[in-house]
Amino acid sequence: MLIKCHQEELLKAVNIVSRAVATSTPIPILTGIFITAEDSSLTLEATDMEIRIRHRFSVQVLEEGKVVIPAKHFTDLVKKLPGTTIEIGTLEDDTSIYIKYEKSQVKLLSYEIDEFPEINEELTKPLLSMDSELLSESIRQVSIATSRDESRPVFTGTLFNLEDDGSITMVATDSHRLAVKKIQPTLLEEDISSLEIIIPSKVLGEVGRIWGDIKEDLHIGFSESHVFFKGKDTFIYSRLIDGVFPNYKDVIPEEIKTQLLISTDLLYESLGRASLMSRGEFKGRGSIIKIKLEGNNIHIHSFSSEIGEVNETITSDKDGEDMEIAFNVKYMLDVFKVLNSEKAKIEFSGSLSPALVKPSESNSYLYLVLPIRIQ
Amino acid sequence: MERWILLADMNSFFASVHQALDPGLKGKPVLVTGNPSLRKGIILASSYEAKKFGVKTGMPIWEAKRLIPHAILIQGKYDLYVKYSKKILTIMGEFTPLVEPFSIDEAFLDITGCQGLWDSPIEAAHDLKEKIKNRVGIMCSVGISTNKLLAKMAAEMEKPDGLTLLLPGDVKNRIWPLPVRKLFGVGPRIERRLHRMGVYTIGDLVEYPIHSLKKEFGINGMTLYYSARGIDHSPVDPNSLDKAKSMGHQLTLSQDAQGGKIRAAIIQLSEKIGRRVRYGNYVGRRVGLVLRDKDLIFNSWTRVLPDYTDLTQDIIHGAMDLLNRHWSLWKPVRLVGVNFSDLIPKEWEQQDIFGERRRLGRLAKVCDKIWDKYGENSLTRGSSLVGERISKYE
Numbered sequence: 053m054l055i056k057c058h059q060e061e062l063l064k065a066v067n068i069v070s071r072a073v074a075t076s077t078p079i080p081i082l083t084g085i086f087i088t089a090e091d092s093s094l095t096l097e098a099t100d101m102e103i104r105i106r107h108r109f110s111v112q113v114l115e116e117g118k119v120v121i122p123a124k125h126f127t128d129l130v131k132k133l134p135g136t137t138i139e140i141g142t143l144e145d146d147t148s149i150y151i152k153y154e155k156s157q158v159k160l161l162s163y164e165i166d167e168f169p170e171i172n173e174e175l176t177k178p179l180l181s182m183d184s185e186l187l188s189e190s191i192r193q194v195s196i197a198t199s200r201d202e203s204r205p206v207f208t209g210t211l212f213n214l215e216d217d218g219s220i221t222m223v224a225t226d227s228h229r230l231a232v233k234k235i236q237p238t239l240l241e242e243d244i245s246s247l248e249i250i251i252p253s254k255v256l257g258e259v260g261r262i263w264g265d266i267k268e269d270l271h272i273g274f275s276e277s278h279v280f281f282k283g284k285d286t287f288i289y290s291r292l293i294d295g296v297f298p299n300y301k302d303v304i305p306e307e308i309k310t311q312l313l314i315s316t317d318l319l320y321e322s323l324g325r326a327s328l329m330s331r332g333e334f335k336g337r338g339s340i341i342k343i344k345l346e347g348n349n350i351h352i353h354s355f356s357s358e359i360g361e362v363n364e365t366i367t368s369d370k371d372g373e374d375m376e377i378a379f380n381v382k383y384m385l386d387v388f389k390v391l392n393s394e395k396a397k398i399e400f401s402g403s404l405s406p407a408l409v410k411p412s413e414s415n416s417y418l419y420l421v422l423p424i425r426i427q
Numbered sequence: 428m429e430r431w432i433l434l435a436d437m438n439s440f441f442a443s444v445h446q447a448l449d450p451g452l453k454g455k456p457v458l459v460t461g462n463p464s465l466r467k468g469i470i471l472a473s474s475y476e477a478k479k480f481g482v483k484t485g486m487p488i489w490e491a492k493r494l495i496p497h498a499i500l501i502q503g504k505y506d507l508y509v510k511y512s513k514k515i516l517t518i519m520g521e522f523t524p525l526v527e528p529f530s531i532d533e534a535f536l537d538i539t540g541c542q543g544l545w546d547s548p549i550e551a552a553h554d555l556k557e558k559i560k561n562r563v564g565i566m567c568s569v570g571i572s573t574n575k576l577l578a579k580m581a582a583e584m585e586k587p588d589g590l591t592l593l594l595p596g597d598v599k600n601r602i603w604p605l606p607v608r609k610l611f612g613v614g615p616r617i618e619r620r621l622h623r624m625g626v627y628t629i630g631d632l633v634e635y636p637i638h639s640l641k642k643e644f645g646i647n648g649m650t651l652y653y654s655a656r657g658i659d660h661s662p663v664d665p666n667s668l669d670k671a672k673s674m675g676h677q678l679t680l681s682q683d684a685q686g687g688k689i690r691a692a693i694i695q696l697s698e699k700i701g702r703r704v705r706y707g708n709y710v711g712r713r714v715g716l717v718l719r720d721k722d723l724i725f726n727s728w729t730r731v732l733p734d735y736t737d738l739t740q741d742i743i744h745g746a747m748d749l750l751n752r753h754w755s756l757w758k759p760v761r762l763v764g765v766n767f768s769d770l771i772p773k774e775w776e777q778q779d780i781f782g783e784r785r786r787l788g789r790l791a792k793v794c795d796k797i798w799d800k801y802g803e804n805s806l807t808r809g810s811s812l813v814g815e816r817i818s819k820y821e
Contacts, residue, residue: 203748227781227784378775424775427774
């Protein structure tokens with residue numbers, strides 16, 4: 053193998069696939085990046101057997117070939133290389149590669165390519181296609197509610213529910229809040245039956261990261277155990293989370309007692325100031341705010357015996373009863389950051405019942421948050 | 428703004444509580460003891476009348492009796508002292524909301540914001556002593572100063588029934604001549620190290636440059652540097668006791684246990700802790716696991732749970748996670764300990780969507796009631812039956 057490419061291009065590619073490299077594993081080959089030089093492109097691929105990322109970009113191929121090299125050392129090296137043309141080639145003994153830049157060169161030992169695990173080739177047929185920007189945006193809106201608590205694996209993923217009408221409902225929850233987003237994909241197969249799959253957050257995080265600023269049609273395919281996302285240059289393949297997602301439809305309240313229509317920015321800024329009263333032990337986990345709805349005024353109060361207190365008053369359009377309710381301010385801040393709507397609709401159904409946050413103009417997104425009971 | 432801080436130290440607190448309850452004990456040498464039926468019983472506290480004879484805390488009962496044959500021995504009742512301590516804190520709370528309990532018989536009061544109520548801080552201190560004496564029947568020594576360090580050292584200067592004002596200007600004449608051990612924060616170990624450095628009085632310590640103290644004692648060295656000069660900026664924190672709270676239990680296994688028995692012990696210990704946490708109306712977040720192996724080497728790990736909790740299941744989960752991550756189940760264990768910390772008062776509760784935690788909370792309440800009524804062995808988790816019960820049926 054012999055190729056030439058620019059350091060910046062190589063670094064970009066390495067950064068994309070390196071997230072799938074296994075960090076602690078008894079199988080050494082999984083700590084490597086599989087590199088293929090073919091036609092006039094270089095393909096990098098890594099997997100920890102849970103997730104697999106493959107990325108292709110154009111290079112000058114002088115001699116086709118394949119090699120697996122240790123990811124950590126290769127990544128660290130590429131980061132430190134000068135921003136110039138790099139030449140990568142295999143040495144004759146086939147156990148190492150050299151990387152040439154300017155007047156210098158590095159030699160890295162490589163792995164046996166035969167040991168690199170193959171992908172399960174059954175799953176290559178895309179079932180849906182979707183705009184990458186819409187998907188990235190939806191991931192951002194839903195993933196805020198995902199749990200990091202590994203003891204309940206189902207909550208660490210996002211449910212993709214393919215409905216009978218061909219739409220997809222994305223749902224995530226950590227059992228304190230729940231985010232739901234409905235999106236409309238293009239169906240590539242006619243007879244897809246309704247289906248529920250739970251995709252690990254890490255995978256969606258990578259999808260959002262890779263396609264956050266690329267606009268293209270993403271092809272998506274899935275089976276009962278795996279899912280893939282495929283764009284022009286990048287391919288992500290992952291195991292699904294095994295388990296049954298709780299019935300989220302039943303917990304969305306139907307009877308609304310109070311409804312607010314309010315400027316998202318105004319509320320977000322107010323909540324930001326109220327969050328400053330977070331006691332030391334809650335750092336990064338938010339703090340309690342009390343919200344009092346009185347006429348068209350919203351009073352937000354937060355207090356800390358060690359810091360002080362914040363009293364915010366903002367006005368909004370209100371329909372329904374006055375009421376008082378308390379929340380973890382972090383849960384509220386999270387949603388207004390991703391709501392993507394000038395005005396927010398907030399619906400309450402009681403001091404101890406879930407509150408709903410929606411964009412004012414659309415019914416496609418819903419965020420449900422449970423209040424705090426003050427004793 | 429200049430602060431005014433009081434430290435009130437109840438004189439011979441345990442003995443004084445008994446003297447307050449039974450006027451017949453007033454003026455008599457009272458010794459509060461551990462269990463006197465045990466031959467190894469020791470003196471937990473003594474009245475001033477007994478102290479005059481040279482009785483010291485920690486002395487064996489027989490030795491104290493030799494010093495004062497006519498002494499009155501009373502077995503200590505901790506619940507009673509806690510009750511009296513609470514009464515005294517309530518009185519202090521009438522002076523200022525900024526009361527920091529420092530131990531069962533000492534508390535700091537920040538009366539800075541309450542100056543208008545008295546002619547001077549000395550008046551306030553008099554008032555405090557009077558109120559405690561009249562309403563609880565206990566004398567105390569009060570130290571008055573502009574920070575906690577000096578207030579504490581002032582209270583030490585006159586006992587019993589003292590009232591001492593110590594101002595930053597007095598530090599040179601009244602503090603520097605004292606042995607270094609008298610400086611707040613200097614215990615026997617630090618004292619020994621200071622002696623080796625040629626520091627015998629607090630005045631000697633002032634001679635030492637800050638960088639040498641920092642090199643020798645780290646961050647504590649800086650505290651020593653400032654303390655010796657009477658400087659202390661720490662606030663009177665009413666919640667300070669809440670922060671350090673932790674609860675733990677441990678169990679020595681009768682034989683080197685492996686696998687299921689370690690798990691069973693963790694479940695039993697967590698159950699006990701969960702009950703105590705709920706009983707005290709706390710929630711906590713940090714779970715710790717201690718395992719002593721057959722070579723008697725201690726291993727301990729902790730992890731932070733995703734949320735504050737008082738549920739036994741969460742404590743078990745956290746401890747099991749530590750076990751799975753750090754211990755091979757075939758490795759024998761002699762002692763298992765579980766602890767739960769970062770405890771704070773349970774003032775609020777995050778509601779959950781699917782009602783699972785609410786159900787578990789209710790279940791825990793019912794279990795607690797059954798245990799209260801029918802005893803610890805009345806209800807057991809099936810999974811803990813593999814191992815040894817902490818207390819077996821007699």
